[in-house]
Every structure is written in structure tokens, then in C-alpha cells.
Amino acid sequence: MSGEIRVIPVTGLPEIAAGDDLAGMIAEAADLADGDVLVVTQKVVSKAEDRMVDVDPEVGHKPIVEAESVRVLRRRGDLVIAETSHGFVCANAGVDLSNVPEGRAALLPVDSDRSARRIRDALLHRLGVDVAVIVSDTFGRPWRRGVADVAIGCAGLRPIVDLRGTNDALGRELQVTEVAIVDEIAAAAELVMGKAAAVPVAVVRGVDPSWFGEGSVVADVVRTPAEDLFR
Amino acid sequence: MSGEIRVIPVTGLPEIAAGDDLAGMIAEAADLADGDVLVVTQKVVSKAEDRMVDVDPEVGHKPIVEAESVRVLRRRGDLVIAETSHGFVCANAGVDLSNVPEGRAALLPVDSDRSARRIRDALLHRLGVDVAVIVSDTFGRPWRRGVADVAIGCAGLRPIVDLRGTNDALGRELQVTEVAIVDEIAAAAELVMGKAAAVPVAVVRGVDPSWFGEGSVVADVVRTPAEDLFR
Numbered sequence: 001m002s003g004e005i006r007v008i009p010v011t012g013l014p015e016i017a018a019g020d021d022l023a024g025m026i027a028e029a030a031d032l033a034d035g036d037v038l039v040v041t042q043k044v045v046s047k048a049e050d051r052m053v054d055v056d057p058e059v060g061h062k063p064i065v066e067a068e069s070v071r072v073l074r075r076r077g078d079l080v081i082a083e084t085s086h087g088f089v090c091a092n093a094g095v096d097l098s099n100v101p102e103g104r105a106a107l108l109p110v111d112s113d114r115s116a117r118r119i120r121d122a123l124l125h126r127l128g129v130d131v132a133v134i135v136s137d138t139f140g141r142p143w144r145r146g147v148a149d150v151a152i153g154c155a156g157l158r159p160i161v162d163l164r165g166t167n168d169a170l171g172r173e174l175q176v177t178e179v180a181i182v183d184e185i186a187a188a189a190e191l192v193m194g195k196a197a198a199v200p201v202a203v204v205r206g207v208d209p210s211w212f213g214e215g216s217v218v219a220d221v222v223r224t225p226a227e228d229l230f231r
Numbered sequence: 232m233s234g235e236i237r238v239i240p241v242t243g244l245p246e247i248a249a250g251d252d253l254a255g256m257i258a259e260a261a262d263l264a265d266g267d268v269l270v271v272t273q274k275v276v277s278k279a280e281d282r283m284v285d286v287d288p289e290v291g292h293k294p295i296v297e298a299e300s301v302r303v304l305r306r307r308g309d310l311v312i313a314e315t316s317h318g319f320v321c322a323n324a325g326v327d328l329s330n331v332p333e334g335r336a337a338l339l340p341v342d343s344d345r346s347a348r349r350i351r352d353a354l355l356h357r358l359g360v361d362v363a364v365i366v367s368d369t370f371g372r373p374w375r376r377g378v379a380d381v382a383i384g385c386a387g388l389r390p391i392v393d394l395r396g397t398n399d400a401l402g403r404e405l406q407v408t409e410v411a412i413v414d415e416i417a418a419a420a421e422l423v424m425g426k427a428a429a430v431p432v433a434v435v436r437g438v439d440p441s442w443f444g445e446g447s448v449v450a451d452v453v454r455t456p457a458e459d460l461f462r
Contacts, residue, residue: 005238005422074460081460089374138410142373142461143320144381144452146391146411148418160377179369180377181422187379188419191236191412191438207422221375229305229312230373230461 003206009192010201018050023122026201032129035212037204038119039189042137042152043099044200045115046106055105061095064105068093073231081140084108087222088152089231090139099198109135112153113216120155132156132212136186142230149190151182151217158215159183161208180221181211234437240423241432249281254353257432263360266443268435269350270420273368273383274330275431276346277337286336292326295336299324304462312371315339318453319383320462321370330429340366343384344447351386363387363443367417373461380421382413382448389446390414392439411452412442 010030016022022044032038046052055061062080069082073089082093086108094108109115116133123129135153140146151159159182189202225231241261247253253275263269277283286292293311300313304320313324317339325339340346347364354360366384371377382390390413420433456462 003423004240005419007236007238007419009235076460079460141411143318143454143459144411144414145454146409146414146452148411148414150375178377179421180372180375180379183375183377183379184418184422187415188236188238188422190410191415191419192234194439208425221377223374223376228374229307229310 005188005204005206007188007192008203008205009199010203011199013044013201016044016047016200018047018052020048021122022048023119024126026119027123027126030201030203032123032127032131032203033205034130035205035207035209036129036131037134037157037185037207038123038131039134039136039186039202039204040116040119041149041193041200042094042108042112042135043096043106045109045112045135046096047100049109049115051107051109052100052104053107055097055103057103061092061097061105064107065092065095068095068107071231083231086112086152086218087224088139090137094137094152108137108152111218113155113218114153116153117155130156134182134186134189136189138190149186149193151186151221154182154215154217156212157182157185158211158213159217159220160215161211181207182215182217182221236419236435236437238419238423239434239436240430241434242430244275244432247275247278247431249278249283251279252353253279254350255357257350258354258357261432261434263354263358263362263434264436265361266436266438266440267360267362268365268388268416268438269354269362270365270367270417270433270435271347271350272380272424272431273325273339273343273366274327274337276340276343276366277327278331280340280346282338282340283331283335284338286328286334288334292323292328292336295338296323296326299326299338302462314462317343317383317449318455319370321368325368325383339368339383342449344386344449345384347384348386361387365413365417365420367420369421380417380424382417382452385413385446385448387443388413389442389444390448390451391446392442412438413446413448413452
């Protein structure tokens with residue numbers, strides 16, 4: 001692959017509410033083509049799927065975080081780093097209080113790969129375009145300051161491209177081989193979204209066609225505790 | 232910001248050797264404009280800066296990894312997760328055996344922010360273009376399979392964009408506020424590089440002009456052990 005990649009923000013989407021036809025709204029707002037990767041932020045997916053809950057003003061969001069956690073890895077002050085039912089390790093078990101109405105919180109989609117697949121299937125059916133879909137979320141990282149977007153679900157895309165056994169440019173077998181392109185695409189998309197700009201969807205155009213195929217973030221990207229050195 | 236971002240591979244660079252004028256070679260190969268972010272992989276920087284060392288075939292690369300480590304966080308089999316003198320936490324303390332000649336290993340640049348600054352200054356001097364520069368490397372991540380590119384040095388760019396106190400689209404104060412755009416740009420660049428395609432440089436065009444300024448990956452992105460929950 002040697003071509004250019006374009007990261008295009010999708011503007012003009014209305015505020016998303018529970019039960020909204022998110023794929024239909026994206027179909028109207030975005031100019032999609034076969035081979036595009038559509039990146040949709042978790043927040044609008046959670047809103048459309050009615051994953052919003054009330055925050056009890058007496059006790060705050062902590063009981064919600066506890067309910068969403070299957071394992072707490074670290075606590076410091078108000079911060080909880082927890083593992084979700086999907087296997088994601090993130091702050092507050094993915095419970096999100098920003099860009100949601102006062103007194104409400106957004107939970108992660110129940111099955112974030114299925115959320116991506118539904119959007120992909122709906123766009124194929126409605127527009128006849130064959131796009132891959134990533135549902136992205138904003139996670140902190142150990143050892144490095146700042147947050148970055150990663151994928152929590154995907155459809156139509158191989159999330160990790162296995163270059164194992166491919167020879168490198170000098171003819172030696174590559175050592176670092178499995179690239180999490182699904183997370184790199186999610187990160188690229190975030191660059192045109194802007195936290196305060198309310199652009200929850202972006203199109204990434206020009207990725208290597210060989211990256212398309214079957215795959216799941218939960219099955220393919222989440223490390224099992226047994227193979228994880230940091231759990 | 233609502234514009235499109237382009238990620239453009241820089242092709243046609245020769246194989247880089249110790250002492251090469253890397254900035255000069257990039258100036259000839261790339262079509263640069265003010266406001267671009269130039270992403271250069273660690274490997275060509277390390278080669279140009281002569282950070283290559285011999286691997287003793289009797290003992291392998293382990294003594295080199297030990298020498299580059301200031302703290303070992305985890306070991307499993309041949310894998311060592313270690314902290315480098317810069318404060319990066321990564322496999323083999325950043326010692327790289329792929330895409331280098333047999334029997335050799337590439338160490339990280341001594342001062343990766345300075346490496347970026349030198350390239351930026353040379354391009355400003357030689358071409359008169361004002362570009363930000365990122366030196367990128369490929370790191371694994373805890374909890375998630377696959378590797379992804381992150382920044383190990385930068386110049387002319389604020390590595391983390393602080394949106395603290397900015398109101399979100401619903402007028403509430405944002406909770407997640409500091410976005411590591413330097414790592415997201417490095418990840419985006421990797422998408423056009425391809426591990427086996429020998430494209431060690433990419434241009435990211437169209438990023439928010441407000442992101443340009445002073446900054447350092449080592450000073451601004453690396454978490455100190457005191458603030459880190461996973462060290």
C-alpha cells in the first residue's frame with residue numbers, strides 16, 4: 001500500500017436520541033463510497049441504543065460504575081480503572097458523563113461489535129455501499145498522559161493485520177507483526193472530530209483493501225487475562 | 232475544526248545509513264507545506280544518528296535490552312517490558328531487531344525530542360517550511376492485542392491538547408479533556424507506512440493550527456511514576 005488516506009469529518013448530524021435511526025441519519029449526512037471505513041463514536045451509538053441512565057444526585061455515578069465493572073484494577077480518589085463485561089479496561093468502566101444531558105450518564109453499548117455490524121448492514125441495505133464500521137471510544141493509557149480514541153467495536157474489517165512471516169524490507173522475518181489498524185483508524189478519525197465540535201462521525205478513505213474482512217474487537221483485540229501481563 | 236486531514240506517504244527515500252543527512256533526504260523526497268506534521272519513524276532516525284549496535288551472536292540481544300532498561304516491569308519468556316531512560320514503557324526497552332541488518336540492533340534515539348527538533352530546524356532552514364515533526368515508534372499495549380504507533384519525540388507541536396474547561400456541545404464542562412493528539416497523529420501516519428513497504432516517513436496535512444507550538448513528548452506525555460497507577 002502506498003496511497004494517501006483521507007480523514008473526513010461528517011458534519012450536519014442532528015443531536016441523536018434514543019431509538020433514532022442512526023445509520024439512516026449517517027446515510028443522509030455522509031458521502032460514502034465502497035471501501036470507506038466509517039468511524040462512529042460510542043456516545044451517539046449509546047444514545048441511539050438508549051444506553052442512557054439517570055444519575056442519582058444523592059449518590060452520584062459511582063454505583064453505575066460499580067454495576068458496569070466486572071473487575072476493578074485500580075482506584076485513586078474518584079478515578080476507577082475497571083474492566084467491563086466486554087473485557088475493555090478503562091476509566092469508570094466506560095461510563096460517560098460528558099456530552100450527555102445533566103443528570104444522565106451514557107453506558108457502553110451492550111455488544112459494541114454488533115452495534116458496528118448493524119450500522120454496516122443498514123448502510124449496505126439502504127445505500128448499497130460496502131463500508132467497514134468502527135465504533136470508537138476515548139480511553140486513557142497507562143504510562144502516557146492524555147487520552148486517545150480506540151475501537152470498541154467493528155464490522156467488515158480485520159481489526160489486527162497479521163504481518164507475521166512477511167519479510168521486511170531487508171528480507172529478514174519481521175518481529176513486530178500484528179498491527180492494530182482498527183485502533184489506528186479510530187485515532188486518526190478523532191483528529192477531525194474535536195471534543196467540543198460535536199462531530200461524532202468521520203470517514204477514513206483509502207485504507208488497504210486487504211484489511212477488509214471479518215473481525216471483532218471483543219474477540220480479536222481484547223487480551224484474555226491469561227495472556228495479559230498487566231492484569 | 233471541521234476540515235479534512237490527509238495522510239500522505241513519502242516514498243522514494245533511499246536506505247538510511249549512519250551520518251546521513253536525514254532532513255535533507257526528506258526535503259528532497261517530500262512535498263512539504265507550512266502547517267504540515269511530518270512523521271518520521273524511529274528506525275530511520277536511529278540509523279541516521281548511528282544508534283545501531285552489534286548483537287553478540289553468543290548471548291543475543293538480552294544484554295543490550297538490560298543496558299537500555301532503567302526498570303523492568305514484566306518478564307515473560309523472551310519478552311521484557313521495560314522502562315527506558317526517556318521514561319517510555321515498551322517491549323525490549325525499545326531495542327529493535329526488525330528492518331535492521333542481520334546481527335545488528337537499533338537503539339532508541341538518546342533524546343527523541345531533540346531528534347525531532349533537529350529535523351524541524353533543518354527543514355525550516357533548508358526549505359523555509361514551518362512543519363511540526365514527530366518521531367514515532369511501534370509499541371504494544373496492555374489489555375489490547377496488536378501494536379500501534381505512538382510518538383517518542385516531537386517538535387513544533389503541543390503533544391496534548393488541553394480542552395479543560397471548554398464547554399462541550401451541550402454546555403457542560405468536559406470531563407475528558409486532554410487529548411494526546413501527538414499519538415493520534417503518529418497512529419494515523421502508520422496507516423500509510425505498512426510494515427513491509429519501507430515507507431518510514433509520512434506527512435499529515437490539515438491538522439488544527441492551534442495545535443502547533445512548543446512541546447516535548449518526554450516532558451509532556453510520559454507519566455511520572457508518582458502519577459502512574461500501573462508502575
